[in-house]
Amino acid sequence: MIVEIEALTKVYEGKQRVVAVDGIDLEVKEGEIFGLLGPNGAGKTTTIGVATTRTLPTSGKVRINGIDVVDQPARARRSIGVVPQFNTLDRSLTIFENLYYHCRYFGFSHAQARDRSDQLLAQFLLTERRKAFPAQLSGGLAQRVQIARAIAHRPTVLFLDEPSAGLDPQSRLAMWTAVQSLRKDGITVLLTTHYMEEADALSDRVAIVDHGRLLALGSPQKLKDTFGAQTIIQLTLRQTDQLAALAAELATRSGVQNIETLDDGLRLFTTGAEGLLPDLIQSAARLGLRDIAINEPSLETVFIHLTGRDLRE
Ligand SMILES: Nc1ncnc2c1ncn2[C@@H]1O[C@H](COP(=O)(O)OP(=O)(O)O)[C@@H](O)[C@H]1O
Numbered sequence: 001m002i003v004e005i006e007a008l009t010k011v012y013e014g015k016q017r018v019v020a021v022d023g024i025d026l027e028v029k030e031g032e033i034f035g036l037l038g039p040n041g042a043g044k045t046t047t048i049g050v051a052t053t054r055t056l057p058t059s060g061k062v063r064i065n066g067i068d069v070v071d072q073p074a075r076a077r078r079s080i081g082v083v084p085q086f087n088t089l090d091r092s093l094t095i096f097e098n099l100y101y102h103c104r105y106f107g108f109s110h111a112q113a114r115d116r117s118d119q120l121l122a123q124f125l126l127t128e129r130r131k132a133f134p135a136q137l138s139g140g141l142a143q144r145v146q147i148a149r150a151i152a153h154r155p156t157v158l159f160l161d162e163p164s165a166g167l168d169p170q171s172r173l174a175m176w177t178a179v180q181s182l183r184k185d186g187i188t189v190l191l192t193t194h195y196m197e198e199a200d201a202l203s204d205r206v207a208i209v210d211h212g213r214l215l216a217l218g219s220p221q222k223l224k225d226t227f228g229a230q231t232i233i234q235l236t237l238r239q240t241d242q243l244a245a246l247a248a249e250l251a252t253r254s255g256v257q258n259i260e261t262l263d264d265g266l267r268l269f270t271t272g273a274e275g276l277l278p279d280l281i282q283s284a285a286r287l288g289l290r291d292i293a294i295n296e297p298s299l300e301t302v303f304i305h306l307t308g309r310d311l312r313e
């Protein structure tokens with residue numbers, strides 16, 4: 001295992017005591033792209049912070065390539081590349097120099113650092129911008145430079161914290177391609193995201209986290225099969241006095257597995273029952289159907305199933 005996280009907890013003691021990570025266990029296998037998916041405040045950055053030696057754990061262990069990150073941080077850092085959530089490129093250096101000095105910092109000779117930097121510029125399609133300064137780059141290009149720099153010293157595992165935060169859709173796709181291309185270099189990737197599409201598209205396995213706890217772990221397909229093989233239909237109604245009666249009535253329809261009563265409507269968990277929708281709409285119309293939302297099985301529906309909340313809430 002490249003990354004081993006064992007019973008990790010992190011409590012921030014301050015005016016308010018915050019349990020940011022509350023007993024997380026997980027392992028990342030060699031060569032995989034692993035996604036840590038959860039809403040803001042779930043503890044993703046803190047988990048990555050401990051794994052990358054930036055944050056001290058309250059208890060528990062993290063090992064990278066078998067090296068304990070608390071006991072031997074400098075050694076662990078040689079195996080680690082990090083792309084933090086916010087741009088940390090050196091604004092006073094060109095793109096080439098950002099890569100070059102990173103290599104030098106990790107012990108490369110002048111010639112080695114120069115060659116590696118040139119090779120990375122080519123690999124990430126940045127050669128034309130080698131003399132540009134970070135401030136002159138778009139968010140997407142800056143993100144690519146950050147990834148190039150993070151892998152410059154040939155780490156075995158790359159940590160990406162919210163890699164698409166703030167990127168436009170096109171840059172996001174380019175970033176996904178860049179991350180996927182790391183596979184052929186044999187680099188293991190652990191990324192965090194609160195975008196379920198991103199976790200789904202990129203990850204071999206996903207861990208869903210919330211309030212510092214791991215709720216589920218598996219391939220996106222397995223998670224959907226296990227928890228979310230249901231289409232969630234949400235009815236928003238004008239009149240809410242007879243919700244219970246409507247729920248009881250709809251519960252008898254074939255294909256409806258479970259119903260949750262919300263403040264202003266009902267949430268139905270259904271299995272692809274054909275012809276169900278017209279029937280639901282007709283029944284709901286009596287209570288003034290205001291809106292209907294249909295969620296096909298996705299990591300979003302898995303999250304709703306596990307927490308009763310939307311990832312975006
Ligand atoms: N340095 C800190 N001091 C105090 N509380 C913190 C600190 N960093 C994070 N937290 C709190 O810990 C929790 C988890 O935060 P974080 O790990 O950043 O989650 P995520 O990356 O999933 O959004 C949040 O409640 C956050 O407010």
Ligand SMILES: [Mg+2]
Nearest residue numbers: 044045085162
């Ligand atoms: Mg974060």
